[in-house]
Amino acid sequence: MEWLPAFAGMSGEGMAVEFDVLVIGAGPGGYVTAIRSAQLGLKTAIVEREALGGVCLNWGCIPTKALLKSGEIYEQLGHLTDYGLAAENRSFDFSGVVERSRKVAAQLNAGVGFLMKKHKIEVIDGSAKLEKGDPAPKVVVALKKGGSRTVQAKHVIVATGARARTIPAIGLEPDGELVWTYREAMVPKACPKSLLVVGSGAIGIEFGSFYRALGAEVTVIEALPRVLPVEDEEVSKAAQKAFEKRGIKFRVGAAVKKLSKEKGGVAVELEAGGKAETLKAERAIVAVGITGNVEDLGLEAVGAKVEKGHVVTDAHGGTGVRGLYAIGDVAGPPWLAHKASHEGVHCVEHIAGFPSANLTAPIPGCTYSQPQVASVGLTEAQAKEKGIKVKVGRFPFRVNGKAIASGELEGFVKTIFDESTGALIGAHMIGAEVTEMIQGYALAITMEATEAELHATVYPHPTMSEAMHESALDAYGRVLHI
Numbered sequence: 001m002e003w004l005p006a007f008a009g010m011s012g013e014g015m016a017v018e019f020d021v022l023v024i025g026a027g028p029g030g031y032v033t034a035i036r037s038a039q040l041g042l043k044t045a046i047v048e049r050e051a052l053g054g055v056c057l058n059w060g061c062i063p064t065k066a067l068l069k070s071g072e073i074y075e076q077l078g079h080l081t082d083y084g085l086a087a088e089n090r091s092f093d094f095s096g097v098v099e100r101s102r103k104v105a106a107q108l109n110a111g112v113g114f115l116m117k118k119h120k121i122e123v124i125d126g127s128a129k130l131e132k133g134d135p136a137p138k139v140v141v142a143l144k145k146g147g148s149r150t151v152q153a154k155h156v157i158v159a160t161g162a163r164a165r166t167i168p169a170i171g172l173e174p175d176g177e178l179v180w181t182y183r184e185a186m187v188p189k190a191c192p193k194s195l196l197v198v199g200s201g202a203i204g205i206e207f208g209s210f211y212r213a214l215g216a217e218v219t220v221i222e223a224l225p226r227v228l229p230v231e232d233e234e235v236s237k238a239a240q241k242a243f244e245k246r247g248i249k250f251r252v253g254a255a256v257k258k259l260s261k262e263k264g265g266v267a268v269e270l271e272a273g274g275k276a277e278t279l280k281a282e283r284a285i286v287a288v289g290i291t292g293n294v295e296d297l298g299l300e301a302v303g304a305k306v307e308k309g310h311v312v313t314d315a316h317g318g319t320g321v322r323g324l325y326a327i328g329d330v331a332g333p334p335w336l337a338h339k340a341s342h343e344g345v346h347c348v349e350h351i352a353g354f355p356s357a358n359l360t361a362p363i364p365g366c367t368y369s370q371p372q373v374a375s376v377g378l379t380e381a382q383a384k385e386k387g388i389k390v391k392v393g394r395f396p397f398r399v400n401g402k403a404i405a406s407g408e409l410e411g412f413v414k415t416i417f418d419e420s421t422g423a424l425i426g427a428h429m430i431g432a433e434v435t436e437m438i439q440g441y442a443l444a445i446t447m448e449a450t451e452a453e454l455h456a457t458v459y460p461h462p463t464m465s466e467a468m469h470e471s472a473l474d475a476y477g478r479v480l481h482i
C-alpha cells in the first residue's frame with residue numbers, strides 16, 4: 001500500500017496532515033466507511049453534527065421498523081380468532097410505542113459509538129465545512145462544545161446524507177404540529193384520528209401502514225398513476241388492493257394544489273382526472289421525496305459540482321476535486337442505507353488501492369408495510385424498455401404450504417429472466433416477510449445466475465421461500481404446485 005502515515009506529513013500550506021481519511025457525516029454511509037477505512041490501516045476521523053448513525057439509525061430505517069412492529073402485533077391481535085386464540089380488550093399505549101422506538105434507536109446509536117472506539121476512529125462532534133486545502137480540502141469544524149477546529153486530511157469523504165423534500169409554495173412544509181415530515185411523524189404525542197399522507201413512496205406507505213394499524217383513518221395521495229411507483233406495476237396494483245383491504249384510502253394521479261392549516265387540522269386541495277377535491281384530516285405527512293444535504297458545506301467553493309440536490313461523483317465517489325469524495329444519500333439516488341454503506345466501502349477501498357468490487361451489484365429495495373414489498377433488478381416494463389425479451393414467472397403465496405399454515409396468504413413472487421441468456425434480471429415480491437427473502441435473488445443476480453441455477457437450488461420445506469423456486473420454475477413452464 002502507498003500508505004505512509006500521512007499524519008506525520010505536512011500539507012502544501014505547511015499545515016499538519018492529521019488523518020489519512022476524514023469522513024463528514026456518521027450515517028450508515030459515513031460510519032461504515034470510517035470502519036472500513038480503519039480496517040485498511042488508515043488513520044481515520046469522522047465529524048458528526050447531530051447523532052452517530054445518521055438518519056437511518058435515529059430517524060429512518062430502524063425506528064420506523066420498531067413502530068411498524070408494534071403496529072403489526074396490534075393488527076395481528078385483531079385476528080387472533082383465525083388462529084383459535086382469544087384475548088380481550090386489545091389496546092395500546094401510544095407513548096409506549098413511541099418510547100420503544102426511541103429506545104431501539106438509542107441502542108443502535110450507542111452501538112455506533114462503541115464501534116468508533118473499537119476501531120480507534122476519532123469522532124469530532126460538530127458541523128463541518130470545506131475550504132481549499134492541500135492535499136485535499138481542509139475541513140473546518142464548528143465544534144458542538146464551542147470554538148472551531150481545522151483539520152487537514154489526505155482524503156475527505158462527504159457523507160452528509162439528505163432530508164425530507166418540502167414544497168413551501170403549496171404548503172407542503174412541516175410546522176411541527178399539524179404538518180409533519182418523517183421526523184415529526186416518528187415522535188408525535190398522540191395517534192391522530194385521521195391522517196393525510198402526501199406521497200406513496202416507501203416512507204409514505206410505511207407511515208400510512210403504521211398509523212392505519214393503530215386505527216387512524218389514512219388517505220394516501222399520489223401524483224403518479226400508481227402507488228409505490230418505483231415498483232413493478234403488478235406489485236403496485238396488488239399493494240394498493242392489500243392496503244385498501246386494511247382500510248387505507250388512496251387518491252392516485254392526484255396533484256396537490258395546496259395544503260392549508262385550519263383549527264386543529266389540515267385541508268389538502270387536490271386535482272385528479274380534471275376534478276377538484278378537498279380532503280381534511282387532523283394531521284398530514286409530507287413524504288414527497290428527499291433532497292441532499294449539500295448546503296453550507298463549501299462544496300462549490302472547493303470546486304465540487306452540485307446538481308439537482310446532490311454531489312456529482314464518478315464511479316468511485318470522486319468529485320473531480322483532488323482528495324474529495326461523496327457517498328450515500330448526498331451523492332444521489334437510490335436513497336437507501338445499504339446503498340450508502342456499499343458505496344462508502346467501495347470508495348475507501350478505492351482510495352486505499354484495495355481491490356474492491358465494482359458498484360454494479362443490483363440494489364434491493366424494501367417497503368416494510370403490511371404486506372411487505374421487496375424487489376431487486378429490473379421491472380418488467382424496464383426490461384422491455386431496454387429491448388430485452390423476457391420470460392416471466394409468477395407464484396402466489398396462497399398455494400404455499402408455509403403461507404397457508406401461517407395464515408399469510410397475500411401476495412406473490414414474480415421473476416423476470418432474459419429469454420436469450422436465461423439470466424435472472426429482476427425479482428418482485430409482495431407478502432409476509434418478503435423483505436427477508438429478496439436477498440436470495442439479490443445474490444443470484446450478483447452472481448449472474450440463470451434459471452438453471454435457480455431451478456437446481458434446493459429450498460427448505462416448508463418455507464415461504466419455496467415460492468421463489470416455484471416462480472423461477474413457472475417462467476419456464478415447470479411450476480409444480482399450481
Ligand SMILES: Cc1cc2nc3c(=O)[nH]c(=O)nc-3n(C[C@H](O)[C@H](O)[C@H](O)COP(=O)(O)OP(=O)(O)OC[C@H]3O[C@@H](n4cnc5c(N)ncnc54)[C@H](O)[C@@H]3O)c2cc1C
Pocket residue numbers: 024025026027028029030031047048049050051052053054055056057059060061062064126127128129159160161162182203293297327328329330335336337338339340366
Ligand atoms: C422514515 C425513513 C425510513 C427509512 N427507511 C429505510 C429503510 O428501511 N431501508 C433503507 O435502506 N433506507 C431507509 N431510509 C433511508 C436511509 O435512512 C438513508 O438512505 C440513509 O440514512 C443514508 O445514509 P447516509 O449515511 O448517506 O446519510 P444520513 O443517514 O442522512 O447521515 C448523514 C449524517 O451526516 C450528518 N451531517 C450532515 N451535514 C453535516 C455537516 N456539515 N457536518 C457534520 N455532520 C453532518 C447528519 O447529521 C447525519 O447524521 C429511510 C429514511 C427515512 C427518512
